[in-house]
Amino acid sequence: MMQETMFIDPQRCIGCRSCVAACRECGTHKGYSMIFVDYLDRAETTATMPTICMHCNEPTCAQVCPADAIKQTEDGVVLSALKPRCLDCRNCVNACPFGVPKYNSAMHLQMKCDMCYDRTSEGLKPMCASVCPTGALTFGKYQDVVPLRRTKPVNVHVFGNQKVETKVFLMLPTDEEAVDVDGCGVFEGRLGVDPSIHESWIDTQVEETDKGNEF
């Protein structure tokens, strides 16, 4: 792993949202933030975690795109949808295991983090990593970053029947080889619907998730 990549350390995140502000600064995505800082479980803890694109080696979003609008660069960065091609069909929004792509219905465009390709291809850090005060988002080479941390870099994620390897590493206090991505809250009964009513349950799920997927 000679290339520079991102390391996300949820333990270090203090929820300051500097990354969000920095991401908005960029002119390449019209002032929308491509990074999301979420409370992991608002009722229990104040812990937050940033979500950026994990840049899969086999990007599911690109595989499901009917318009061939999502491209992966030579160094493994998965780019935002190409504007002339994107249909705003939201396949990628629904397919991504990490919920990274969001759609912008005003622009008829999917938008997602592209690891600041304009900056990183020139040797600069991504905006979020350049402002993160705690190192929750770190940009660097594997052999430089990992020895400095007690946490273990994980880039294998299990999602349904798929194993997803990513360019971006999660730094976890764990011995796990992989992260289980499943667990969207539906199965824990958080949405307050009866899963036995299958069809309406799907509808509710789509409705609920759709609201969170639009800019």
Next chain:
Amino acid sequence: MSSNLSETIDRVLADETDVRRATDSHQAEFPYSRDQEAEVTRREFCNFLVLTSTTMFAGAAGFSAKAMYDAGVEKRFAPTPIEDSETLTPGSAMNFTYPGEEDTAILIRSRDGSYHAFGQKCTHLSCPVYYSKEHQRIECPCHEGGFSERTGEVLYGPPPRPLDKIEIEVHNGRVFATGREVRGNET
């Protein structure tokens, strides 16, 4: 959970090679990686060559068919009197248009009183030619071309073909244009 998960990964779950295998056929056609997309396969290149040359050939065939059709149609010229031709004195020339408004022509009356008419466009680069009274020939001012006042053939200079010939008839001193002929290099 930990042992469960790794077992599941090892035995049950599809890994990336399976994903790649499943999407291979589509990926071959629409690769998501940028460098692969930029590649042009030999088949695509051959398709491009064949289609482009077919299109070009069809276009050329269309144009030549039209040209053949046009050549087959005999042009009819209406005899038209040339205005003010009665006033033309020997050893001078005047301009007129025949058959259309755009088709410029020059009417020349030689010193012996005979009439000759030619298209006014020099066959070299379409400059308007004029009648030189002094040398009694048609000259082109642009590149020093010269034509005979009687036959319109090239005397010297760059023009490759003789001037267009306007057929004329003279009735009672009035000159009528009755035809126009583009002439090739028949010498």
